Amino acid sequence: MIKELIAQKTAEAIQNAAEKRELGQLKLEDVPELFAEKTKNPEFGDYSVNVSSLAKQARISPAQIAQIIKPYINFSEAEISTIQGFINFKLGNSILNGGISKIIKEHENFGGNNQGNSEKVLLEYVSANPTGPLHIGHGRWAAVGSSLANLLKFSGYKVTQEFYINDAGNQINNLGKSLWIRVCQELGFDIKFPETEEEGSKNYYSADYLVNVAKKYIESNKNKAEEFYKNNPEPLKPSDEIVNEMSGFAKAIMLKLQKDLLSKFKTDFDVWYSETSLHQSGEVEKTIEKLKSLDKLYEKDGALWFKSTEYGDDQDRVIIKNDGSYTYLTADIAYHYDKLQRGFEKLINIWGADHHGYVARIKASIQAMGKNSDCLEVLLGQLVNLIISGEQVRMGKRRKMLTLEDLIEEVGIDGTRFWMIMRSIDTTLDFDVDLAASCSDENPVFYVQYAHARACSILRTATTERMDQDNKTQLPPFISKEEFKQLINPEKFEKNTLEFLWKTKIDKEVESTKALILKLESFEDLIQTSAKLRAPYMIAKYLQELAKDFHYFYTFTRVLSADNDVTKARLILVNATRQVFLNGLNLLGVSAPDSM
RNA sequence: GUCCACGUAGUUCAGAAGGAUAGAACGCCACCCUCCUAAGGUGGAUGUCGGGGGUUCGACUCCCUCCGUGGACACCA
Structure with a gap:
């Protein structure tokens, strides 16, 4: 480098x-x-x-x-x-030529490094509640998290991507209660969701996505549903049995929808970790016992508290409520402890900034368990502002909302991913839906993809027969497919073929060639830095710069010409450029089309 | 009130580890295709880097303070 x-x-x-x-x-x-x-x-x-x-x-x-x-x-x-x-x-030229030959020799591995030294990393992100469709905020963490995973892997870390399913607690009951109302509606009964807070409207998911779930339920369970209703004619007061049945059904459907959407969005998790399973396996109790044995718990006001202030938290936290149930934190402590028990040396979480208060608590618990809390790295990302018709729209699960799925439909997967990744997670992302949807041509992702397609096009043209415009006769290709293959063969690559890059004395050609090579070469450094800073947005920025350098090169330096040696040297450079675009776009999970 | 992030061009944002005349994209104006993709390129205009102090040979960057924006401060998840 x-x-x-x-x-x-x-x-x-x-x-x-x-x-x-x-x-x-x-x-x-x-x-x-x-x-x-x-x-x-x-x-x-x-x-x-x-x-x-x-x-x-x-x-x-x-x-x-x-x-x-x-x-x-x-x-x-x-x-x-x-x-x-x-x-x-x-x-000097020899250094620059060396830069290109490294790309040709390493091709899809170019840019990778071993700074991670095979460290086992658990990267947890998205971790949504299975109570509704994923929204745009989840989309940001999905895009950023999955590309960060790619980036860390490329930098020598052993990464496991994990989604923590928040499938326990009150919200799941609320989901079941809400589905039951929808089911009753589908059965033809005249029932409405509570509308005011006094009636408990906050405890229901009244958005219409549950209508389809209700339909699906009735499709295969019509008799059961009618039976339920017969024994429980008050839909606002369903029995536990109904709630369990409904929440189980809704949960499974929601989770499936989330999984499918994420997979389509090029976000693939290795592990789906259920909070419920954490309770069922006894992990939570074990964790409490462990903390108890370490003397980190005490009783007060009928509840059991964790002495998190001993480790820098600003107040102690309840572990078991005075009604005997656990708090969300309790399961989360057990979950993080479990991550360490599974042998991960580094835990990276991507959380929305609204969870920042949680960092100190979890770190405190890790320390209390006798581990170094530095092994947990929480990347706090600012939220996404939706802008529709020039106005900010607040998101809410229980109200009308634009889901991630809607956004993808309007903007496309590549556009949405690139847009989500493009900005540092430290800054609130203004997602202007109209702009992204209506002016999709101006989306920066197209600029980068176009440059890649352009490079491919040159390589394609070089190896195909062409027409002589004057004589209307068929000419052989600039270079045969086989010869080109040999030219960029990593094993047989001859660095001195690149000398002809510098045969020209035209200023703009020299300048644009040099600028392009320097940019290509700096990809290695970029990967190191962005991995170290956990900042995939830097890759997006780099690719835009590379595209600019390549377009500039293209404008001033003709690749295919009568001079065979120069043509070959430049084809190698174009191929190296194509390779770097491809490597970078792959890290972002954005496609690299051959033509547009 | 306490904690976190942010405040840089009309707009959206880069400026890791203090350093050379503060950059890009979008938008605006004027040019450039007989020639490898014009979804491209070239040139032009625009800045009290939120304000005020301080540290330093040197501050957009570090420290203090004030102002502004968003978020968090549960025996909710």
Whole structure:
């Protein structure tokens, strides 16, 4: 990687200079890690290292420091110059050619690295309640989570993707009660959902998605439903048996719908972990016993409390309520403990910002269990604002809403994923539905996909017969399919074929070729950084930049020409570009069409 | 009141690890297809980086404070 190489060469130079006592009072152990970065202005060169930070320690001005270090840099493939505290590197062709050949040799693995060192990561995200359809907010975490999983895998982590099914508790009863009302309605009885809060409207899911579930239920259970009604003629007060029957049915249907939609949305979980199973297996009780034995629990006001304040939480938390039931937190503590018991070294959760208060509690529980709470990393993502007809629309499960499914239908899978991933999760996402739907041509995803398709098109044209426009005669392809295959064969790749990239003396051709190669080469660094920062949005941004560089190259540098050597060299470059687009889009779970 | 995130161009957003004249996309204006995909490219306009202090040779970036926006502060899930 060029960036690393330059930083390393510079670090060696500093060490050598310091050993020769050229850097004043500078002590090597005080030297901060220096990074190479792209220059702000191409006049300065391609990359630079800022050595100003050594000035204070050495008691020498930044400009002088740079001057002193420069002759110690052993890097013949680059032209080195200094301006103020910057050491600038202008890369020679051999370095650039090396960048391309690495892509050709590694093809679909190009960009990958082993920073994860096979660490076992459990990535938990979406984890919706099975009480209704997934909404747009879930869509954000699905897109971000699945691409983060791809990214981490590409960076050498062993990732398991998990969905925690919140299928226990009151809400499930409410779901059952709500379905029962819908079933009664479908049976023809005149029943309405409570409308006011006094009547308990909050305890019902009155959105119309349960109508279809009710229909489905009656399809196969009509007699049963009528029997239920006969014995329980008050639909607002169903028996436990009815509620259980209804919630079980609704839960299964909802979960199935969620699974199918996520799978269609290119979000595939390895494990679907049911909260109910956690209770049934006795894990929750075991966890309480464990905490009890560690003396982390106490009784107060008829409830059992966890001393989470001992670990930085701002108040203690109830584990068993005074009615004997568990809180949501109790199961969640057991769940996280179970993750660690299953052998995961790193737990990454993606949560909506509305759950941020939970982080301290869960971390406290992990610490109380005697583990290091740093193993849990919670990525808090800001929520999604829906904008319809220029107005913000608040989302609510029990009201009318735009579901993820509706959105996908309007915007498409690629567009929705790219849009959801594109922005840092730290910022609230304004999702303008009208814009995304009506002006879908302007969606940035098309810009990137078009660039990929364009690269494919050049490769296609190169290997197909063409018509001579003047004589109307058939001409052979620029290169035969077989020859092209050999040209980019990783095993037999000849780096010196790339020399012809630099045969041209046309400024725009040289400039656009070089810019494209540098961008392609930096993909490796991008992957490292975005994996480290858990930031898939950086990939989306990178791909837009790469598309821009490629379009620029395309405009000024003709690939297919009469000069066979130059054509071959440029075809290799185009193929490398295609490969990087493909690798990047795959990480995002966005398709890479060959033509558009 | 306490905690978290955010506040950068008309709009939506980048500016990890302090550093060279603060960037992109969309929108607006003017150009560019006899030629590999014009869903493209080139050029142009637009900024008190929320305000005020501080640390530093140097601050969009770090610290303090104030203002604004969103979210969280349950024996709900």
